[in-house]
Amino acid sequence: MHRLETKIFDPADGFGTLADVVEVTDPTLARRGNRWWLYGASQVVGRPGIQLVSASLPAGAPLSPTGWTLTPDSGDARKIATLAGYDASHAWDLQGGRHCPCYVRGWDADCGDWVERIYYAGAAEHLWGPYAIGYLQWNRHTWIDQPAPAFIASESWERGSVYEPNVIYADGMWKLWYVAGSNQQDYLVHGFAESPNGRTGWSPHRIFAPAAERMFDFCVYPTTNGYEAVFSRVWVRDPPAPPATGLWWCTAPNPSGNLDDWSRPLQIMTAEDRGWHSGPWKPSGRPSDTDPDRRLVFFSGSYSRNDGSPFPFVFTLGCVEIERPRGDAM
Numbered sequence: 463m464h465r466l467e468t469k470i471f472d473p474a475d476g477f478g479t480l481a482d483v484v485e486v487t488d489p490t491l492a493r494r495g496n497r498w499w500l501y502g503a504s505q506v507v508g509r510p511g512i513q514l515v516s517a518s519l520p521a522g523a524p525l526s527p528t529g530w531t532l533t534p535d536s537g538d539a540r541k542i543a544t545l546a547g548y549d550a551s552h553a554w555d556l557q558g559g560r561h562c563p564c565y566v567r568g569w570d571a572d573c574g575d576w577v578e579r580i581y582y583a584g585a586a587e588h589l590w591g592p593y594a595i596g597y598l599q600w601n602r603h604t605w606i607d608q609p610a611p612a613f614i615a616s617e618s619w620e621r622g623s624v625y626e627p628n629v630i631y632a633d634g635m636w637k638l639w640y641v642a643g644s645n646q647q648d649y650l651v652h653g654f655a656e657s658p659n660g661r662t663g664w665s666p667h668r669i670f671a672p673a674a675e676r677m678f679d680f681c682v683y684p685t686t687n688g689y690e691a692v693f694s695r696v697w698v699r700d701p702p703a704p705p706a707t708g709l710w711w712c713t714a715p716n717p718s719g720n721l722d723d724w725s726r727p728l729q730i731m732t733a734e735d736r737g738w739h740s741g742p743w744k745p746s747g748r749p750s751d752t753d754p755d756r757r758l759v760f761f762s763g764s765y766s767r768n769d770g771s772p773f774p775f776v777f778t779l780g781c782v783e784i785e786r787p788r789g790d791a792m
Contacts, residue, residue, distance in 0.1 A: 464785060465731065468527035469738050470760070471502075471517075471779040480532055482507040482541045486515060487777040489760040490580070491746045492565035497521045500530060500760065501563045501580055502779060506542060512559025512589075513544040514582065514598070514605075524751035525758055527781035546598050551584065551607040554594060558585020561593070561625065562679070562744060568631025572659050579660065580605065581612070581638075583625035591644055592623035597660075612661045615642060619651055619669060626744070628681045629660065632717045636660030639670060639680040639719075645698045652677040654719035671721050676706070679744045688715040691724065692747040692759050697733065707733035709742050709761060711787050728787045730759065739763020739778050755786045 471477070471486040484505035492499040498519045506513045517530040535541040548556045563582045570577045578600040583593040594611035615624045620642035628639045635656040643649035652671035655664045671677040680693040690713050697703035709731040714724045733741040742761040750756035763778040 466783040467736065468781045468783070469778065470527060470530055470781060471532075472738055473776055473778075474738075477532060477542075479540055480534060480542050482509075483515075483532070485777045486517070486532065487762045487779050488562050488744050489746050489762065489779055490563045490565045491525070491748055491760060493525075494578070495521075498523065498525050499565070501545070501565055503559070503561055503563060503582075504542065506544060509544065510559075511548065511556050512561055514546070514560045514563050514580065515542050515544055525748055527758065527760075527783065545580070546605040546607045548607060550609045551596065553609075554586045554611050555582075555584025555596060555607075557587055558583075558589055558591060558593060560584055562627065564627050564629050564681075566629045566631055566636070566660075568636055568660060569634070570659050570661075572661075579629075581627040581629050583627060584611070590646060591625065592621075593625035595624055595627045595638075595640060613638065613640070613655070613664060617642075617653075617667045620653065620667065621647070621649065624653065626679050628679060630682050630684075630717055631660070632684070634658070637682075637717055637719065638664075639682065641678060643673070648698055649673055650676060650678065650696070650698075652680060656719065668719070670719060681746055682717050683748055684717075685749055686754070688713060689717045690714075690747065690757075692730070692745040693727075694743040694745060694761075696743055697741060703733040703741055705732065707741055709745050709759060709782070711747075711757075711759075730784055730787065731761075731782055735765075736763075738765060739780060740765065742780075742782075749786075750783075757784050757786055758782075759784070 477483040488503040500517045533543045535543045560582045579597040581597040595613040596611040598605040626641040654670040678694040697707045710727040712724045712727040744762040747759040767774045
């Protein structure tokens with residue numbers, strides 16, 4: 463399978479005139495009006511927790527791995543703009559920050575209107591969880607944080623923590639794929655639930671993929687022929703990672719919450735060390751605007767500084783371009 467990889471954000475390259483950005487990772491794509499946006503997570507110097515930030519392509523430009531510009535603060539072009547403060551949400555998400563965002567536009571049956579949201583995982587106690595899932599909502603002027611999470615762990619198999627949300631609106635429902643458990647315990651189960659308003663009335667939480675699948679970030683998107691999904695399989699133990707670690711792709715006629723309804727997945731990227739990343743995760747995929755048989759998959763990566771520090775890892779963000787898979791192997 464022919465692949466073209468492009469590095470988009472790496473702290474080693476700097477962030478242009480922005481002096482307060484530590485890293486940008488956890489991409490989610492959004493086509494809003496005539497412009498592509500990329501929302502991600504970032505540490506920002508002088509600000510608490512993990513922040514959500516944005517980058518965009520020029521208005522009218524097709525989706526591309528190049529040409530992204532981080533959004534500066536309107537009051538100081540040397541600083542990055544963050545999407546929202548913690549005024550309403552600090553009690554449940556400030557200590558853990560905002561991770562793994564997912565943009566979605568859907569119908570809110572309660573208010574009778576279309577709304578835009580960015581779902582994310584936050585934690586009340588610590589950067590490493592336990593997590594709950596909430597969202598920011600666009601009020602036509604700015605993103606607004608919420609006083610309580612929209613989705614929390616309720617089943618014993620979730621072990622008190624839910625995160626890595628991937629949400630779409632389809633068939634009149636807000637459909638949520640998510641991770642339960644924790645990396646520290648090396649226990650990752652993929653769950654599924656749906657709601658008529660994306661906030662309350664969730665269906666019973668059920669297992670989408672068991673821990674043995676090591677599935678992370680099941681990102682679903684529509685195409686002209688149904689639905690596709692890109693997801694990662696991760697390895698949080700000591701290296702080397704097994705061959706199945708990396709990014710995968712599959713299809714289904716409908717956005718099903720049953721894994722058996724999806725096609726046999728095909729691996730589109732391994733965990734091979736590329737220097738600026740290895741073991742990719744948090745994919746966000748879309749068909750190309752200019753070639754219906756091409757796919758662009760944005761993803762998170764990392765590498766080690768090997769400096770002996772307690773946490774030597776650097777987070778990066780990149781894109782892999784592939785032809786739409788048609789065979790049974792890479």
